[in-house]
């Protein structure tokens with residue numbers, strides 16, 4: 001028997017409020033990366049230059065990863081400055097960079113034009129380099145175990161702000177900012193995951209536009225294979241259906257964390273809108289439509305969602321919808337400010353994994369990167385902003401959940 005997690009006795013709290021509305025409305029000026037190739041040609045013509053200048057600019061941006069007019073020697077010197085300042089305004093400024101995992105992980109805090117902040121995490125592996133990017137400044141989904149959710153939603157990012165995270169990190173990777181033993185530099189970014197701050201499907205249009213830029217070959221975009229791009233969601237069902245129609249072989253990751261509505265209503269507040277059954281049906285539909293195996297993310301929280309019976313229930317929910325369409329990634333819970341929850345014990349984790357595997361569900365524990373620099377899953381909060389607020393909100397939200405869970409256990413025992 002594992003030791004029981006201590007649940008503090010507190011008053012009942014309100015369920016957290018979901019927020020799809022932005023607190024801050026500023027939008028940066030138009031940027032080349034917001035536009036399709038055709039739109040760029042039109043924009044350049046409107047500025048009074050020939051359309052082919054748009055392709056030249058695009059090559060500098062997407063191939064050479066530069067926005068510096070001095071390096072654009074194929075453009076007439078007299079036009080460079082005006083083209084760059086009109087089409088390539090500065091969107092992100094690097095505020096802080098932190099290395100972890102012996103230099104293999106780099107977390108960068110970026111400031112946006114209006115002072116909003118976001119984070120990205122670059123991770124080098126022997127066989128690939130993965131970049132984790134943000135889709136929103138903050139997040140409105142209010143999941144009580146996630147640091148980002150405690151600060152609320154500041155605003156959606158534009159497509160170009162998302163794309164700029166990729167360009168700037170590709171530049172950092174080329175400069176050798178991250179290294180893994182036995183692998184020579186420079187590196188190129190091979191994989192993109194929308195697993196930073198924000199809910200990508202709550203900012204669908206900008207996310208989809210950014211994905212087009214990331215996946216299209218130069219000069220339209222960076223040419224990173226769509227198969228290597230993962231969109232992770234709390235489970236916004238209409239967004240999953242839209243993504244299935246995008247016509248790209250993206251990987252869909254669903255942050256499930258509980259196989260039953262009782263617990264998931266508390267852990268993922270948007271579950272009160274889109275229930276587990278409906279969500280898994282949408283995930284299955286995504287697989288059928290795209291042929292892409294779906295990832296189920298499951299943060300193992302001690303005595304909260306890590307029981308063997310929940311592993312069995314999860315396996316049943318997945319298997320009743322078909323075989324070979326899904327893959328489960330349990331993640332030991334990462335610590336967040338003010339959290340009263342901890343990761344499952346190794347034993348509970350192993351039992352959870354074994355139970356899934358015995359039910360024929362491919363299961364891999366996800367490795368955690370950047371935990372000591374608050375760069376791991378659920379830790380991105382741009383914490384220099386207001387760590388106390390985040391800690392206080394997390395503690396309050398978690399205590400309310402703990403209380404409800406304790407109550408329902410109690411009621412179950414009385415029955």
Ligand code: SAH
Pocket residue numbers: 141145146147194195196197198199200232233234253254255297299331332333334335336377378379
């Ligand atoms: N909003 C999207 C994208 C963020 S991805 C989503 O939720 O899927 C970040 C991932 O980290 C999600 O799977 C999230 O549930 C998970 N996560 C959040 N807090 C965590 C924590 N403390 N420990 C481990 N994983 C966490």
